Amino acid sequence: MFGAIPALLTYYWRMKMPETARYTALVAKNTKQATADMSKVLQVEIEAEQENVQQLDQTQGGNNENDFGLFTKRFLRRHGLHLLGTAITWFLLDIAYYSQNLFQKDIFSAIGWIPEAKTMSAIEEVYKIARAQTLIALCSTVPGYWFTVALIDRIGRFTIQLMGFFFMTVFMFALAIPYHHWTMNGNQIGFVVMYSLTFFFANFGPNATTFVVPAEIFPA
Secondary structure, eight states: OOHHHHHHHHHHHHHHOOOOOOIIISSSSSHHHHHHHHHHHHHHHOOOOHHHHHHHHHHHOOOTTTTOOSSHHHHHHHHHHHHHHHHHHHHHHHHHHHHHHTTTTHHHHTSSSOOOGGGOOOOHHHHHHHHHHHHIIIIHHHHHHHHHHHHHHOOOOOHHHHHHHHHHHHHHHHHTHHHHHHHHTTTTHHHHHHHHHHHHHTTTTHHEEEEEEHHHHHHO
């Protein structure tokens, strides 16, 4: 139940955030609110220029050219391929990424990194699983996000997404094909390192770009 609190706080603060000025001016047709929002964010006094907004609206189509709903043929023609591409890549990522997260404790037990559940108390099991997951997160998941933050505008979203999917595939095959080898004593550290790299390239890859790309390519 405690996990609901951050979600509620996030929802509250999102409701307090202004929409983008582009949306407010061109879609909601509220120039005064758009300039007020921009002034607040940029901390600069800006005056509304309704004529410029109307002119921009006309140059982008006019005559309701840009006024169409989600479930329309015009949306399908303009953005159907974008929607299909972003949805499929996100779906394919989630199959791998959430499967890894859901079954981490079973993987750790299978390779002998943590003992079988029946050999310890419930509290001890929770502690050991949490310790293992925290180690994976600190050494791979979190650094992967920061690599994306640092490089996304240098090497581009497309490159990061392709690279992430490619290296996730490579390391998953490297774990799955010689799986028996990794379950033998003395090989657990190698397994954990390669397993961590799948998370690193998920986050320095599609787990970041599948959020960024749709937000950037779809209209307000």
